[in-house]
Amino acid sequence: MPEGRLFLERRSYRLRRIMDALRMLPFLGALLWIVVPAMWPNGDDGAVPIALSTALWYVFSVWLLAITASFALWRKTRDRIDADAARSAD
Amino acid sequence: MVTLNLLIGVCLVYVAGLFLVAFLAERAALRGRGGWLLRSPLVYTLSLSIYCTAWTFYGAVGYAARSGLEYVTIYLGPSLVMIGWWWVLRRLVRIGRAQRVTSVADLISARYGKSNLLAVMVTIMAVVGVTPYIALQLQSVTLSVSIFASHEAGSGQEAQIADNAAFWVAAGLALFTVLFGTRNLNANERHHGVVIAVAVEAVVKLVALLAVGVFVVWGLSGGVSQTLERIDTSQIATWHTGGGRWTALIILSAAALVCLPRMFQVMVVENDDERHLQIASWAFPLYLMAMSLFVVPIAVVGLELMPAGTNPDLYVLTVPLSQGQNGLAMLAFLGGFSSATSMVIVATLALSTMMSNHIVMPLWLKLGETGAQQSGDVRDVVIRARRLSILLIISLGYLYYRASGGSGALAAIGLVSFGGVAQFLPALLGGIFWRGATRIGAVAGLSVGFVIWLYTMLLPSFGPDAALSAAVFDHGLLGVGLLRPEALFGITGLDPVVHAVWWSLSLNTLFFFVVSIFSFPTPLERLQGAQYVNVFDHSSGPARGWSASEGGAEDLMIMSQRILGATEAQAFFVAHALQQGRVGAPPVPTPEFVQALERELAASVGAATANAMIGQIIGGQAISVEDLMAVADESAQILEYSSQLETKSRQLTETARELSRANEKLTQLSLQKDNFLSQISHELRTPMTSIRSFSEILRDVDELRSAEKTRYASIIHSEAIRLTRLLDDLLDLSVLENGEVSLNARQVNLRVVIDQAVTTAQASSSRQIEIKRKLRAEEVDLFTDSDRLAQVFINLVTNAIKYCDASNPVLTIAVRQQEEDLIVAFIDNGSGIPPDAQSVIFEKFARLGRGEGEGAGLGLAICREIITRLGGEIRYVQKESGGSFEVRLVRTTPQVGAQRLLPA
Numbered sequence: 001m002p003e004g005r006l007f008l009e010r011r012s013y014r015l016r017r018i019m020d021a022l023r024m025l026p027f028l029g030a031l032l033w034i035v036v037p038a039m040w041p042n043g044d045d046g047a048v049p050i051a052l053s054t055a056l057w058y059v060f061s062v063w064l065l066a067i068t069a070s071f072a073l074w075r076k077t078r079d080r081i082d083a084d085a086a087r088s089a090d
Numbered sequence: 091m092v093t094l095n096l097l098i099g100v101c102l103v104y105v106a107g108l109f110l111v112a113f114l115a116e117r118a119a120l121r122g123r124g125g126w127l128l129r130s131p132l133v134y135t136l137s138l139s140i141y142c143t144a145w146t147f148y149g150a151v152g153y154a155a156r157s158g159l160e161y162v163t164i165y166l167g168p169s170l171v172m173i174g175w176w177w178v179l180r181r182l183v184r185i186g187r188a189q190r191v192t193s194v195a196d197l198i199s200a201r202y203g204k205s206n207l208l209a210v211m212v213t214i215m216a217v218v219g220v221t222p223y224i225a226l227q228l229q230s231v232t233l234s235v236s237i238f239a240s241h242e243a244g245s246g247q248e249a250q251i252a253d254n255a256a257f258w259v260a261a262g263l264a265l266f267t268v269l270f271g272t273r274n275l276n277a278n279e280r281h282h283g284v285v286i287a288v289a290v291e292a293v294v295k296l297v298a299l300l301a302v303g304v305f306v307v308w309g310l311s312g313g314v315s316q317t318l319e320r321i322d323t324s325q326i327a328t329w330h331t332g333g334g335r336w337t338a339l340i341i342l343s344a345a346a347l348v349c350l351p352r353m354f355q356v357m358v359v360e361n362d363d364e365r366h367l368q369i370a371s372w373a374f375p376l377y378l379m380a381m382s383l384f385v386v387p388i389a390v391v392g393l394e395l396m397p398a399g400t401n402p403d404l405y406v407l408t409v410p411l412s413q414g415q416n417g418l419a420m421l422a423f424l425g426g427f428s429s430a431t432s433m434v435i436v437a438t439l440a441l442s443t444m445m446s447n448h449i450v451m452p453l454w455l456k457l458g459e460t461g462a463q464q465s466g467d468v469r470d471v472v473i474r475a476r477r478l479s480i481l482l483i484i485s486l487g488y489l490y491y492r493a494s495g496g497s498g499a500l501a502a503i504g505l506v507s508f509g510g511v512a513q514f515l516p517a518l519l520g521g522i523f524w525r526g527a528t529r530i531g532a533v534a535g536l537s538v539g540f541v542i543w544l545y546t547m548l549l550p551s552f553g554p555d556a557a558l559s560a561a562v563f564d565h566g567l568l569g570v571g572l573l574r575p576e577a578l579f580g581i582t583g584l585d586p587v588v589h590a591v592w593w594s595l596s597l598n599t600l601f602f603f604v605v606s607i608f609s610f611p612t613p614l615e616r617l618q619g620a621q622y623v624n625v626f627d628h629s630s631g632p633a634r635g636w637s638a639s640e641g642g643a644e645d646l647m648i649m650s651q652r653i654l655g656a657t658e659a660q661a662f663f664v665a666h667a668l669q670q671g672r673v674g675a676p677p678v679p680t681p682e683f684v685q686a687l688e689r690e691l692a693a694s695v696g697a698a699t700a701n702a703m704i705g706q707i708i709g710g711q712a713i714s715v716e717d718l719m720a721v722a723d724e725s726a727q728i729l730e731y732s733s734q735l736e737t738k739s740r741q742l743t744e745t746a747r748e749l750s751r752a753n754e755k756l757t758q759l760s761l762q763k764d765n766f767l768s769q770i771s772h773e774l775r776t777p778m779t780s781i782r783s784f785s786e787i788l789r790d791v792d793e794l795r796s797a798e799k800t801r802y803a804s805i806i807h808s809e810a811i812r813l814t815r816l817l818d819d820l821l822d823l824s825v826l827e828n829g830e831v832s833l834n835a836r837q838v839n840l841r842v843v844i845d846q847a848v849t850t851a852q853a854s855s856s857r858q859i860e861i862k863r864k865l866r867a868e869e870v871d872l873f874t875d876s877d878r879l880a881q882v883f884i885n886l887v888t889n890a891i892k893y894c895d896a897s898n899p900v901l902t903i904a905v906r907q908q909e910e911d912l913i914v915a916f917i918d919n920g921s922g923i924p925p926d927a928q929s930v931i932f933e934k935f936a937r938l939g940r941g942e943g944e945g946a947g948l949g950l951a952i953c954r955e956i957i958t959r960l961g962g963e964i965r966y967v968q969k970e971s972g973g974s975f976e977v978r979l980v981r982t983t984p985q986v987g988a989q990r991l992l993p994a
Contacts (some may be wrong), residue, residue: 019176026174033166034340038333049328053318055159056386063169063379070173070372078368 015077022073025066032062097238097423104424105262108431111290112270112283119282128282129362131369137285137356138374139292140437141168141347142381143223144230144430145504147295150382152403154389158326163336164504165382167343169375175367178348179357181522183367185625186358190693193444194354194514200697201521201622202529203615209448209696211533212514215540216351216444217483218548219510220437224487225494226503227430230403232256232491234426237407253492260488263434267480271439272473284435285360291428296380298425302406303384305418306391310409317387324390338588342505345512345595351440352433359440434484442479447696450475455703469653472695494552502551509547509590513539516599520606525619527602530609535602539594542578547590550575643676646687649703653694662690758930762947774816777809819948823934826955831878833959838876840912841868844903847883855891859899859918867905870912872981878956879979882964885949886916886975894920896972912981915967915974922973928966 037055041047118124127133146164153161171179182197191197195216199209235255270283311317321327347353361367392405400408406426410418454471516535520527545567554560558575566573576586578593611619650659666686667677677683684704691700784802788794794802825831848861872879890901902917923931934951957964963978 023174023176026170026177029170029173033170034337037329037331038336040329040333042330042332043328044330044332049330051322052158052324052327052329052386053321055329056318056321059159059162059166060379060383063166063375066169066173067372067375067379070375074368074372078365 018073018076021069022077025069025073029062029066033059094235094239097235097420100420100424101427104427105266105431108287108290109266109269112266112287115286116270116283128286131363131366131373133285133289134356134361134363134366135370135373135377136289136292137360138353138370139296139377139381140288140352140356140432141350142292142295142378142429143433143504144227144426145223146381147299147426147429148230148234148403148406149504150385151389151392151405152401154385155326155393155402155405158328158330159386160331160336160339161385162382163339164343165378167340167345168347169378170340171344171347172371172374175371178519178522179367180364181625182348182354182358183361183364185522185622186361187364188625189621189697190689192359192447192693192696193440194349194351194518195444195448196692196696197354197358198514198517198521198532199448200692201615201618202517202527202532203612203618204697204701205529206448206452206699208517208529208532208536209444210452211536211540213441213444213448215510215513215536217441217486218544219507220351220441221483221486221490222494222503222548223507224434224437224484225491226507227434228256228260228487228491230426231259231430233401233404234407234423237404237411238423256488256491259431260484263431263438264481264484266431267435267438267442267484268477271435271442271480272476281360281439284439285356288356288432288436291432292377294428295425296377298421298428299381299384299406301418302410302422303388305410305413305415306384306388310391310395310413311387317390320394321386321390325393326386326390332585332588334588335585338585338591339505341595342508342512342587342591345515346508349511349514349518350437350508351444351511352437355436355440355443434487438480438483441483442476443696445479445483446472446475447699450479451695451699455699469655472653505587506547506551509543509587509594510540512591513543513594513598515595516602520602521619522622522625524606525616525623526606527619528606528609528611529615531602531604531606534605535598535600538601539598542594542597543590546575546578546586546593550586643679646679646684646704647676650687650691653691653703662687755929759933762930762933770816774813777813781806781809819952823948823952823955826952826959829959831959833875833878835873835875838872838874838879840870840872840905840914841865843872843876843880844868844883844914847880847887848903850880851884851887851891855888857891857899859891859894859901861887862900862902864904868903870905870907870981872912872979874960874979878960882953882956882977883914883916885953886977889949889975890916890918890920894918894972896920907981908978910981911962912979914977914979916977917969917972917974919972922968923966925968928968931966932964 037059040050040055043049115124115128119128150161150164153164185191186197189197189200191200195209195212198212199205202208232253232255266287267284270287271281307314307317311320357367388405388409389402392400392402392409395412396402396405396408406422407419410416410422451472454475513536516539517527517532520535521532549558550563552558554563561569563575567575574580576589577584578589581589584592647659647663650662653659654662663677666683667673667675670677670680670683672678688697688700688704691703694700695703784806788799788802788806844863848863852859852861887901891899894901896919898919900919902915904915904917906913906915932950932954934948954964957977957979961980965976965978967974967976
């Protein structure tokens, strides 16, 4: 039945894009956690350094987002990842 | 007030509880129960929390009090690695399971051709790197005990009490690790007792830190917003971490999560199910976040409340104590105690596995006179080696603690330790992602990284004039300014951690890469490299490696019994014998079986040792020549495969061409048969018609002269003869084809046979042809049937006379000798036979269109049958001068000739 097949293809297509997201997540995390704080003014060059409470908010917000994203991706991909990982390795 | 005795009592109860939990878990696992808990992702995630040691429990607060938010890097790196589990950890866990890896040293050594040198290097580096860390845990426990002691005793007794505490804690940890860490030899099986105890401790330390945090935020500060205000007015109100240091610390802690032996132990070796890793990918960062959530508030409140000079590393304890919260302080103490003990237990377990597998066992094997083949139980040796290693490592940690005098901030020692184990990273990642990585490259990279780490990180960490003299700090090694330990190559101004991490890791990677590129791996390395890098392609693929003889099974059995235990070894052998379809007999040591056995042994004693032990027994080449050929180069494999394909397709094309040729021939034959049938009916009908007509005339016409009667009767006669000849030919052919002909072989002279044939042929033919012969060449004696041979020659000469279309027909009969054979060629000067007819002229009923209806197309078919019977061959060769029939005859002695003539 063509409708059924279309549905399945959409699903596996979606799964692959979720896998892409899964693979990209650590890079996004690195960008937000490493690159951004590394560029904050720290008082060395005379600029007013950023407040610690702000930094705290930022780091922990990113953390919470990363955990939430990781959890959501796990919910979407569990049980299917092994079967699909080999095929979508490219 | 918490008395010291109460503290010790609570500690003892807590430890006893841990022993009980571990014991119950072991027993449940032994009885096959409680799997839902023991093998749950929750326990897996909690066991990962040994990443959070006393350093993070106490030290993070101290770190935050000194450097603000910098402490959080230690948690961010691992969080990133866990969130990115798909890239590295998934691969490590799969490899660990597929190769039955027992430790990080085992993983690296197995990857690089099961090299024991590498295993020893990694083990030594791990011991050197982790020993300070173990000392750090003991130090944190004694520090925390001394806090309680100082409340009670005079200041003189504190040191004494602390030292005692360190000793008893070390002894207790050694006992626990020996009890629950060496119960089963197979390091690849989970240490359920240890894991469950570690999980319980993970909960305790998290609850303790959260409790102190909640007390500080809501109990002391009055809420979240007030706490943030306090932060903004504190000593650490602003961000002052350099970008380089921030990045270096995150990278360092990320590397440490992968490389630390204890993390490898819980993450890879103790992993039960790869799906647990997926769950840990969000659960473990959550745990880390919870652990670090209240660190800054506690630090800020501690800085505010505690008198100057108080050790900020102990704010977690001293802040509740100063507020009279003894219960909370006790909980915090237990949290720190848990962090310290769980780390020491697992780290010691991991290190002792490495030490016994890679240093003690190989030495024992080498020193033992008969090696692996002597009788007695090796298991005792392995277990004793492991227990000894545990004691040795904890003693080393204790001695280091005593020697260093508990100096230095906790965080600094932790970072030094991270820097040491991070040196494994290039060899580890290179090994699992890059097939070009070689053993020599790994050795080079590790050595360079280790030396730089020693010189720029470990030795300077003791301070000037301790391990390195102040002169070396100021002027470099041997006075060379470029070799200053904190300013290599004259680059000053870098943060010491950034400096050390940058130079050690970058030069490590560079040497690893360059040496790998210029060296060539051994076959075993290449095999392992392929298995590691392509682990998802063939993690359950066919095993290769050993070529064993049947006689080795007994010896293998004896050795396995001593390592695996008699029952397990027998079960293993029986299972494999059954797989091979053998009942009541030992399994044949096929390469697959030996490989499986090696993996099984490797789980107990490590890859390099297992390889060496099997090597002692099999004694042979670890890899067969075919394997070598197969892995010599994938390109060779691909080439081989494509050339096979090519050959096959060529064969197919060839077959197809032959088929179409055969088909063409068949079609032609069928056409000829049809033609012949119509021909033969015509041939039969023509004489039949004239016979009928003339016989009717003779019967019905009365007035016939006698001359006419004679003429008609002779026509009837000659037509009857023609019919007879036709039928004779058919009969002759049929007899020849059915092999019913009897040959009358004797010694004959070829010239005589040709003479006879030429005479007969010329006599029966009206056309004239010039015949050229070389009589001297014809003077050859043959052992054959001269009548049959003459029949063939007559046919050939007659054909030439009949069909040679030259105006002045000439037939050359040439005789030549070729080795044992004699070739008689009948060459005419006509236009020859058209190419499309050449393939069928020897077939029955074949007639060339131009024939005058003289023959029925049976002559050449008969010729071929006769010559075949005579053991020769006849073929048609188109020459420029005309057609040529070549008859190849055997010229041998009568005896051999008689044999070669086919039986009648």
